[in-house]
């Protein structure tokens with residue numbers, strides 16, 4: 001038992017481990033659109049994800065932050081340590097996010113700790129079948145993966161898609177990282193907030209006039 005915060009754990013609940021193993025072996029794994037974008041950027045495939053949650057070490061447990069109990073795990077993907085947050089829900093695992101240990105991630109969003117099947121992990125709205133998209137950056141390129149079949153929250157835009165869909169995304173990811181996929185040019189404006197404090201006179205001058 002750990003007192004004074006959830007930062008460390010002595011012993012992982014065997015029920016959590018058992019449920020995780022069972023969902024992994026039945027491929028009952030859903031990936032959030034946010035986790036999907038981070039995976040795409042780093043070349044983390046469906047198989048890498050499964051290896052990570054199978055062999056990773058649970059270093060933190062969250063009991064109140066999401067609608068289901070969740071764990072923070074640490075494990076390597078091709079030799080590079082990764083953090084992954086996995087929610088263990090009644091009928092499936094949901095991959096909340098994947099990130100590198102030295103990156104800042106958002107704080108865990110507060111709330112209750114129960115989630116029925118088909119409910120949003122964050123706001124508890126009923127998820128609907130639909131499509132989602134995510135934006136990922138690879139090198140200097142920005143890629144938008146659109147029309148991903150997913151369960152989508154009508155309230156907060158959270159979306160989860162299946163490990164089978166991830167395997168399709170893996171093919172795009174591999175081609176993109178190998179420079180074989182020519183993405184259509186994207187019409188988008190980008191403003192660097194840090195540029196306001198730095199040395200981009202044009203950006204600063206233009207924004208200063210607003």
Ligand SMILES: [Zn+2]
Pocket residue numbers: 120121122123124125153154155156157158
């Ligand atoms: Zn929601």
